[in-house]
Amino acid sequence: MDLRQTLQAARVAARRLASLTGPERGNLLGDFASALCEPAAKAAVLAANARDMGAAREEEKAGRLGSALVKRLSLDEDKLATTVDGIRQLARMPELLGRTLTHRVLDHGLILKRQSVPLGVLGVVFEARPDALVQITSLAWKSGNAVALKGGREAAESNRALTKVAHGVLAKHGIDPAAMVLLEARAEVDSLLGTDDLVEMVVARGSSEFIRYVRSHTRIPVMAHADGICHLYLHSSADPAVAARVAVDAKCSYPAACNAMETLLWDAGAGAALDACVRALAERQVELRGCAETCKRHPHMKVAVEEDWRTEYGALILSIRQVPDLAAALAHIAQYGSRHTDAIVATDAEAASRFLAEVDAACVFHNASTRFSDGYRFGLGAEVGISTDKLHARGPVGVEGLLSYRWLLYGRGQCTTDYGPQGRHYIHKDLPID
Amino acid sequence: MDLRQTLQAARVAARRLASLTGPERGNLLGDFASALCEPAAKAAVLAANARDMGAAREEEKAGRLGSALVKRLSLDEDKLATTVDGIRQLARMPELLGRTLTHRVLDHGLILKRQSVPLGVLGVVFEARPDALVQITSLAWKSGNAVALKGGREAAESNRALTKVAHGVLAKHGIDPAAMVLLEARAEVDSLLGTDDLVEMVVARGSSEFIRYVRSHTRIPVMAHADGICHLYLHSSADPAVAARVAVDAKCSYPAACNAMETLLWDAGAGAALDACVRALAERQVELRGCAETCKRHPHMKVAVEEDWRTEYGALILSIRQVPDLAAALAHIAQYGSRHTDAIVATDAEAASRFLAEVDAACVFHNASTRFSDGYRFGLGAEVGISTDKLHARGPVGVEGLLSYRWLLYGRGQCTTDYGPQGRHYIHKDLPID
Numbered sequence: 001m002d003l004r005q006t007l008q009a010a011r012v013a014a015r016r017l018a019s020l021t022g023p024e025r026g027n028l029l030g031d032f033a034s035a036l037c038e039p040a041a042k043a044a045v046l047a048a049n050a051r052d053m054g055a056a057r058e059e060e061k062a063g064r065l066g067s068a069l070v071k072r073l074s075l076d077e078d079k080l081a082t083t084v085d086g087i088r089q090l091a092r093m094p095e096l097l098g099r100t101l102t103h104r105v106l107d108h109g110l111i112l113k114r115q116s117v118p119l120g121v122l123g124v125v126f127e128a129r130p131d132a133l134v135q136i137t138s139l140a141w142k143s144g145n146a147v148a149l150k151g152g153r154e155a156a157e158s159n160r161a162l163t164k165v166a167h168g169v170l171a172k173h174g175i176d177p178a179a180m181v182l183l184e185a186r187a188e189v190d191s192l193l194g195t196d197d198l199v200e201m202v203v204a205r206g207s208s209e210f211i212r213y214v215r216s217h218t219r220i221p222v223m224a225h226a227d228g229i230c231h232l233y234l235h236s237s238a239d240p241a242v243a244a245r246v247a248v249d250a251k252c253s254y255p256a257a258c259n260a261m262e263t264l265l266w267d268a269g270a271g272a273a274l275d276a277c278v279r280a281l282a283e284r285q286v287e288l289r290g291c292a293e294t295c296k297r298h299p300h301m302k303v304a305v306e307e308d309w310r311t312e313y314g315a316l317i318l319s320i321r322q323v324p325d326l327a328a329a330l331a332h333i334a335q336y337g338s339r340h341t342d343a344i345v346a347t348d349a350e351a352a353s354r355f356l357a358e359v360d361a362a363c364v365f366h367n368a369s370t371r372f373s374d375g376y377r378f379g380l381g382a383e384v385g386i387s388t389d390k391l392h393a394r395g396p397v398g399v400e401g402l403l404s405y406r407w408l409l410y411g412r413g414q415c416t417t418d419y420g421p422q423g424r425h426y427i428h429k430d431l432p433i434d
Numbered sequence: 435m436d437l438r439q440t441l442q443a444a445r446v447a448a449r450r451l452a453s454l455t456g457p458e459r460g461n462l463l464g465d466f467a468s469a470l471c472e473p474a475a476k477a478a479v480l481a482a483n484a485r486d487m488g489a490a491r492e493e494e495k496a497g498r499l500g501s502a503l504v505k506r507l508s509l510d511e512d513k514l515a516t517t518v519d520g521i522r523q524l525a526r527m528p529e530l531l532g533r534t535l536t537h538r539v540l541d542h543g544l545i546l547k548r549q550s551v552p553l554g555v556l557g558v559v560f561e562a563r564p565d566a567l568v569q570i571t572s573l574a575w576k577s578g579n580a581v582a583l584k585g586g587r588e589a590a591e592s593n594r595a596l597t598k599v600a601h602g603v604l605a606k607h608g609i610d611p612a613a614m615v616l617l618e619a620r621a622e623v624d625s626l627l628g629t630d631d632l633v634e635m636v637v638a639r640g641s642s643e644f645i646r647y648v649r650s651h652t653r654i655p656v657m658a659h660a661d662g663i664c665h666l667y668l669h670s671s672a673d674p675a676v677a678a679r680v681a682v683d684a685k686c687s688y689p690a691a692c693n694a695m696e697t698l699l700w701d702a703g704a705g706a707a708l709d710a711c712v713r714a715l716a717e718r719q720v721e722l723r724g725c726a727e728t729c730k731r732h733p734h735m736k737v738a739v740e741e742d743w744r745t746e747y748g749a750l751i752l753s754i755r756q757v758p759d760l761a762a763a764l765a766h767i768a769q770y771g772s773r774h775t776d777a778i779v780a781t782d783a784e785a786a787s788r789f790l791a792e793v794d795a796a797c798v799f800h801n802a803s804t805r806f807s808d809g810y811r812f813g814l815g816a817e818v819g820i821s822t823d824k825l826h827a828r829g830p831v832g833v834e835g836l837l838s839y840r841w842l843l844y845g846r847g848q849c850t851t852d853y854g855p856q857g858r859h860y861i862h863k864d865l866p867i868d
Contacts, residue, residue: 019605034755100472100742103815104811104812106806106811106813110802110806112812112813119824119825120824136554167447174562196649199827200824200825203826209548212653215630215653216653219649220648221644221655221656221826223657223825239847241847242846242847244845246846246849246851248849249610249849249850249851251702252849253849253850262780280452309797317596335451356842360554361840362839362840362841363840363842363843364840364842364843365842365843365844365845366843366844366845367844367845367846367847367848367849368544368843368844368845368846368847368848369849369850371849371850372540372843372845372848373841374850374851376848377540377853378538378540378841379538379540379546379548379860379862389635389655390553390554390634390838391553391635391657391826391838392655392657392826393826394838394839394840394841395840396841397839403823404825404828405828406795406796406797406798406828406829407796407797407807407812407828407829408790408797408798408800409797409798409799409800409802409806410799410800410801410802411800411801411802411806412676412798413502413673413675413679413680413779413801413802414677414801414802414803415679415680415682415683415687415803415805415807416687416805416808416811417683417687418609419811426811426813428813
């Protein structure tokens with residue numbers, strides 16, 4: 001079956017997925033969670049991931065794969081349990097399909113409703129991260145969308161095992177497994193990008209370079225989950241203990257994540273906070289690279305070069321730069337940031353409020369780790385990605401980012417020519433939403 | 435000044451526009467309305483339009499321009515008054531910038547807010563319709579965005595005169611007129627499409643062919659306002675009087691509009707309703723083109739060919755096709771429709787409800803004219819276009835379609851590693867929205 005036929009079948013299957021009632025949808029997701037916990041399925045998934053990991057570790061030794069990729073690839077019992085917990089949370093979340101978003105009287109007997117609907121078929125291209133396949137599939141089902149997935153090749157065996165489980169669950173619920181398509185060849189991505197009459201949205205997760213490639217090769221709307229060059233700025237009013245805690249979490253809790261900090265900016269007046277951070281980060285074996293001013297204060301540090309300010313290390317490396325003031329911090333972030341997540345540590349409320357108002361990023365935090373930038377932590381249940389775009393959905397994208405809406409108008413034979421200066425007038429009164 | 439510099443200046447000016455308070459923004463819009471009513475300005479605008487119209491009528495006579503285009507180009511006292519009324523309505527509408535969209539407790543002392551923000555700089559390419567320039571500019575100001583506009587070349591003089599008025603109003607309010615850029619050369623559109631680091635969204639209004647061109651030549655997200663191939667379906671339960679009223683409004687009230695009906699579908703059991711429509715439309719000099727079955731009943735009619743089902747006439751021409759049942763009507767609309775606006779005339783509630791549930795279009799109506807598909811009529815104040823996309827905004831697009839949002843998190847030094855099975859738990863409780 002060629003890709004177009006596959007996607008045609010996915011479109012048909014999507015309609016069935018979309019027509020599930022809320023409780024039916026909850027059961028579908030609940031069964032997905034249960035199926036992943038069933039001993040034989042779980043063993044098969046973990047064994048498949050072990051094979052992927054074995055091959056990846058060989059590649060890593062040979063210097064062909066980075067350690068960040070290998071960490072993201074791993075799917076152990078704990079990560080699987082967390083992922084399954086995410087599906088159950090999503091199952092319990094209120095049904096978002098068919099919701100009335102606007103309910104307005106245009107005139108007596110002329111009622112307008114805006115109603116949430118699925119998009120149709122989604123194409124998702126993502127890194128070698130098997131737990132992402134599960135999250136994306138669950139979100140697609142929760143939002144009534146079919147999905148064509150292409151994961152990183154390093155996760156091929158894991159993805160195949162997980163897809164087998166998902167297909168079994170769909171079949172059990174009378175839904176054509178065509179609703180979830182696993183693509184395995186890189187060439188299929190290029191074919192997918194050409195199907196703008198069948199696919200409603202492409203979610204592209206990867207490097208800025210990859211996102212540019214996708215955008216240049218498709219007419220399908222793209223939701224990009226690109227680089228995260230996240231900053232933490234220590235204002236002169238920063239509390240050193242808070243600064244150190246937040247910096248360690250932002251850098252060390254999962255350095256391979258896109259919401260990890262890559263650059264620490266410090267105000268000339270925030271020396272004590274910087275020192276606390278440097279001490280705490282050095283204890284955690286973080287490689288620190290400082291600008292000239294930073295190295296003057298901490299002479300043991302490597303010297304950062306221009307390229308460092310543009311780099312997403314995805315590893316225990318951090319660049320550090322002194323800035324003369326808040327305005328300079330804002331300018332640095334505007335120039336080098338990726339509009340993902342940036343945070344300020346400050347006790348001065350005015351400085352914090354200016355930082356939150358002026359940084360043009362999806363997520364801007366005060367006295368909190370950049371790592372909070374996450375669909376699960378934000379209470380969205382799960383995430384299909386963290387959008388660095390401004391349109392449609394921004395930041396962590398949950399179910400709502402996979403929905404569209406339609407306008408429905410209920411009349412009694414009204415005509416637009418009935419209205420006007422000499423005729424009837426619109427009432428435009430909003431009614432309560434059900 | 436080259437286009438990149440122009441757009442850089444627009445970005446800076448956009449920040450000032452975005453920072454206006456609600457009342458300041460209302461005054462800015464109110465002054466735009468007043469300035470367009472000021473006798474000298476109004477005379478200049480109408481005179482400019484008269485020059486555009488003179489040239490266009492020559493082109494029309496020579497067969498180089500269609501009558502639909504000439505109608506859209508015209509800006510008389512009445513159309514200007516309606517447009518000015520639209521600005522005043524927009525001025526009075528509540529401020530939508532800086533609104534809290536989500537307000538959630540993640541944990542004690544860890545508060546998440548989602549806040550509406552402008553997009554930045556918009557690029558808008560639209561047809562030769564001077565009133566559209568005014569609507570788009572007003573919506574850009576109301577949403578705090580700078581805008582680069584390229585209208586159809588036939589409206590060049592009108593657009594220049596209107597832009598002069600708008601620039602004067604911006605300057606009076608201390609906003610750099612760089613916030614509103616009028617592009618005049620076609621080549622500038624291609625340059626604009628290459629500025630994905632400066633422009634956040636391109637609104638493209640035009641033919642499907644033009645939209646495809648735009649999408650293939652830019653990495654900037656595109657909001658498309660493409661063809662409207664709108665259908666009216668007469669169900670066997672249709673009331674003939676309602677059918678005729680709605681059909682006449684949908685076809686004749688403004689045939690050049692994208693929300694005008696292009697194809698009438700009738701159920702074999704809706705013969706009386708069809709007859710009523712044919713009678714009423716013939717009285718209004720509409721050229722009717724029927725399928726074989728339709729022509730059997732109305733032998734005087736021209737015969738429609740396959741191409742007719744795909745055509746947006748934009749004129750007093752209508753194609754008519756008999757369909758065996760509701761399912762066939764849905765199939766015809768799925769195949770030939772442009773997902774813009776489709777309507778059913780029916781007294782049978784079940785048929786109407788199935789039609790509204792199954793037609794995949796931005797707007798789906800029951801017993802109402804397709805011409806209601808409009809931002810002003812829907813109560814949005816004005817529209818930047820009618821989006822035939824599913825992402826970001828669908829159907830008539832008002833201020834909300836020109837906004838994005840940011841996630842703001844207020845903490846006290848929290849770290850993600852504080853949370854987990856052995857640690858703290860997220861509360862995820864939504865608070866009332868201000």
